[in-house]
Amino acid sequence: MKRKITLKQIARELDVSISTVSKALSNSKEISEDTTQKIQAFAKLYNYKPNNIALSLKNRKTKTIGILIPEIVHHFFSTVIRGIELIANRRGYNVIVGLSNESFTKEIINMEMLANGSIDGFILSISKETLLKQDYHHFHATINQGMPIVMFDRVVSEVDCDKVIVDDFTGAVKAVKKLIDSGCKRIGLITTMDYVSVGKLRTQGYLEALEDRGVVADSNLILKIDDSLDVENHLEILENEMTQFFKVNETIDGIFAVNELYAVTAMKVAKRLGLQIPNDIQVIGFTDGVLSKHATPSLTTVSQHGQKMGEQAANLLIDRLEAIDTESEQYFTNNERKSDFIKMVIETEIIERESTK
Amino acid sequence: MKRKITLKQIARELDVSISTVSKALSNSKEISEDTTQKIQAFAKLYNYKPNNIALSLKNRKTKTIGILIPEIVHHFFSTVIRGIELIANRRGYNVIVGLSNESFTKEIINMEMLANGSIDGFILSISKETLLKQDYHHFHATINQGMPIVMFDRVVSEVDCDKVIVDDFTGAVKAVKKLIDSGCKRIGLITTMDYVSVGKLRTQGYLEALEDRGVVADSNLILKIDDSLDVENHLEILENEMTQFFKVNETIDGIFAVNELYAVTAMKVAKRLGLQIPNDIQVIGFTDGVLSKHATPSLTTVSQHGQKMGEQAANLLIDRLEAIDTESEQYFTNNERKSDFIKMVIETEIIERESTK
DNA sequence: TGTTAACACGAAAACGTTTTCGTTGCGAAT
DNA sequence: ATTCGCAACGAAAACGTTTTCGTGTTAACA
Structure with missing residues (x-):
């Protein structure tokens, strides 16, 4: 069993520095053609792939979005997940799912568990208990920490964030x-x-x-x-x-x-x-x-076009995430204006079948 | 908007070293009661939570398990996920899901995407196309890199790993x-x-x-x-x-x-x-x-008791993950013997309803 | 008074990257 | 012969932790 190889090991094997390996692998022209060739060949041989966690730490972004829904054994919610996953994957993101099970407490626990660096943003649908309690402090808290949220289906006007709903x-x-x-x-x-x-x-x-x-x-x-x-x-x-x-x-x-x-x-x-x-x-x-x-x-x-809702939610979230790194300053100031948040409405459609004339 | 606070910031604010902060927060008795109090109070005030990514990098484990299934809009699979999530959460793990959509290629892409440090182990059910092709090299590859796999429902004898199936x-x-x-x-x-x-x-x-x-x-x-x-x-x-x-x-x-x-x-x-x-x-x-x-x-x-299958799969995987850190040496040698892998069979049950006499 | 032990804390390494900023050696230009 | 510039590479910082190993101060003891 071979553990995954790292830059450091490649560097040691080939008797060059870590920096050189890193640059060679990204085809930097700082490195001579010879060295680049040698390093790339070695890397391919040992199937080198950069460690995602290290990258996440360095870049301060995980390329992962958190989904928080009340229940997964539910056709509507699973179609939404499918939509999210589709777009997320296409745009280079992973999805991590948490289930609130309609419970206020589990919703909070899950949010806190994920909000500590594991993900870049949330897509969620509010639990029944939370709706009943009307306590949205955890949403405000996460948003305040600079983590964007997109809500879908069960949304609430008290929270300022992007929303995807059905009419x-x-x-x-x-x-x-x-x-x-x-x-x-x-x-x-x-x-x-x-x-x-x-x-x-x-x-x-x-x-x-x-x-x-x-x-x-x-x-x-x-x-x-x-x-x-x-x-x-x-x-x-x-x-x-x-x-x-x-x-x-x-x-x-x-x-x-x-x-x-x-x-x-x-x-x-x-x-x-x-x-x-x-x-x-x-x-x-x-x-x-x-x-x-x-x-x-x-x-x-x-x-309700659940899949489409998921796709839109994912696009909204990722758009915002990528807006954040490009124009960081501008974003923060814009962010103060709540008018900036998008409320996207998915059109419903009547599917006619046998139970009506 | 306040970004999440780090040890370094706390240290600077309170004019102590990072080490001191870290130790104080974990109640190390190396630190005086006074300092501990002060630091803990400050940390609570600013709602300090350790960054998961940094922890993952340091500990070389993510406390996250990857689920890879053919399809999510499917009652059986979503009950399995629910079972996995239940146990995972209870034991301090998160779940990240990938969908193969019954495609061989997507299965591989997803595995590679997750296997580079994002997760500690896999729970998966094989896609139809993979079964048809009978090409299991990606499973062997991940296992060889030291990443445990638990397969459920659609399993295959060619791959040596823990399995949960229904009879x-x-x-x-x-x-x-x-x-x-x-x-x-x-x-x-x-x-x-x-x-x-x-x-x-x-x-x-x-x-x-x-x-x-x-x-x-x-x-x-x-x-x-x-x-x-x-x-x-x-x-x-x-x-x-x-x-x-x-x-x-x-x-x-x-x-x-x-x-x-x-x-x-x-x-x-x-x-x-x-x-x-x-x-x-x-x-x-x-x-x-x-x-x-x-x-x-x-x-x-x-x-088929999908939820139970998920629970068992999660327990099997986590057991193995935690066995790895405790008795690292012993594990590797044991691992060579394929007899070590568990094949767990969930009993089916006939649910009698109106379509039979 | 000198030695020692306990106490309280800090420095630094490590996890695996990327990137900035040197540094070296060497051929060319003055 | 001196300077310049370039090519090719390395050192080090940074991301945020934890942990090991100092180190300095003080109090107790011989």
């Missing part, structure tokens, strides 16, 4: 209008509690669409799921709530659900109650994941 | 026997091409189970899907193949599919052909993902 509001409006225009008269909304900003926005979109089309909203038609209970592992709870919901609202003929799971569960319950989809009731979900695609009937959804 | 063979046997014992007489197999080891093993398990129960295998009942075509985005192809398959085999009354997607698609096609599940035909899939859980009817599957 949740407009997406919801489009979805609900589509239901109305396809003949739905009484459209139910299945949503989460309001503290998750995206849920709130989608709810507002639902209301807006109704109003626009001159339909009066009926609070009976809104089902708010308490996501403090672990719904993913207790599907019965979800199904029971929805069954009740359908029984109370017999005339319901359309459903807009703020996520995939709610939508497919609603379809399942509806079918069980003898309703035909899309004839008796049409359904649209939010977040185009694997469930929507393979459900029977397949589900019409509002796609 | 694909036994899992398949159990599944097929369950179908037989539930009354199935003619059981179809939907599988992939043989070069993916796990697909092969599951196919062998299918055959073994039939033989054990005294059923003669019928090659008409085996459908091999060519996964070189992008099936994920051309569901019709898959559905057409399966429709043909069902039409040719009218008497089929059970299906064992080597993955989730094949299984739910088979159910969809079967239902479309007027078959009742599980009365007319029973279905079992492999890999317990989100699709199986939420399909209608929900799908009985063989669970």
Whole structure:
């Protein structure tokens, strides 16, 4: 087993100085052709590759970006990671991922662990607990230390940084209008509690669409799921709530659900109650994941383009990182003006499938 | 904006030496109580945290493990990552992920990018193209440089390293026997091409189970899907193949599919052909993902316990890493004996749902 | 008073790079 | 013969730590 070879070892072997080796390998014309040849040949033979850690220390940048997300076993988040990784790799960066598991504390621990030199910047989506607590000091702290952050999807106006979001509001409006225009008269909304900003926005979109089309909203038609209970592992709870919901609202003929799971569960319950989809009731979900695609009937959804969000977030972050080294002075002064931060909105798109007419 | 403070700055501020600061912060009793107090207070005030990169360089270890997987938008792989991250975090490690995208070249590029000091060891699952080419030199190279590798799920006997696998063979046997014992007489197999080891093993398990129960295998009942075509985005192809398959085999009354997607698609096609599940035909899939859980009817599957695999892999890797520093000499000699490598088998479990009786 | 031991601290090396700034030797120009 | 310039290379600093090995001061002891 041969450990990785270093400049020092090459230098010793070839009886030259470390500087000479370094220069020869970077084709500096300070070094004679002879020596360069000899050194390069030797280096190739021993498969020399510069040590990244040493480079990071010297350059004070790691060429690594930190991703901090609430959960990885989740189609949307993994598509975002894929987008980030794609761009990062293309632009010469690595990605290191931390999972907050929706916990405030884990989010902080993870940030501190990574912020101490391991990465050049963050791409993150805020955990539910943090949103609930509304405590964003750790974000401010990292930004203050000169480490850029890009937030995506679950963002918050209190923190000044670049953001990539989806037009949740407009997406919801489009979805609900589509239901109305396809003949739905009484459209139910299945949503989460309001503290998750995206849920709130989608709810507002639902209301807006109704109003626009001159339909009066009926609070009976809104089902708010308490996501403090672990719904993913207790599907019965979800199904029971929805069954009740359908029984109370017999005339319901359309459903807009703020996520995939709610939508497919609603379809399942509806079918069980003898309703035909899309004839008796049409359904649209939010977040185009694997469930929507393979459900029977397949589900019409509002796609968030997770991968594109990831790509944009990565580009934003890397752009900023590389702006920092070129025009260092200018950056810092500009940075004071919060107007400098970019809020990028990814357009949603309705993917039509079998659950709507 | 305050950049992160360093030992040197603290030393200058407090008019002591760098060594003194370092020692005071680690509570060395070489330093007087007074000085220690003063330094610690100052450090806390300015929120001093040692720079990870500098530590990595000094200690010649990064406390980071590299994950290299074919694809992240995949329920199984993301559960594995979750498991790895859980253990890694608990034991003080970070994880950095690379995606090979099933490509041989990207796998190599990624390995080389990470192997130059960025990480202490790898946890990986081999890309399809690599399996097809049977070219494993990059794995040998990294291992030879003293960097440990743990492989999971898609492993290969040619590489000497720790491995975590699922008993694909036994899992398949159990599944097929369950179908037989539930009354199935003619059981179809939907599988992939043989070069993916796990697909092969599951196919062998299918055959073994039939033989054990005294059923003669019928090659008409085996459908091999060519996964070189992008099936994920051309569901019709898959559905057409399966429709043909069902039409040719009218008497089929059970299906064992080597993955989730094949299984739910088979159910969809079967239902479309007027078959009742599980009365007319029973279905079992492999890999317990989100699709199986939420399909209608929900799908009985063989669970691979991805998270547990990740946890075990992480523990194996970290154990080996920490063994290296303690008993460095002993390790190297032991390492020569390949018998030292652990192959850990995670038991599969059949999750019974509605698609079987 | 001279020796010693403990105490409190600093200097310097090391990890692996890159880069700036010498330094040496030598041929050419004056 | 002296100066100049250039070619080819080396020394050393720097990035931020930790750790080993001094070193100076003081107090205790013979």
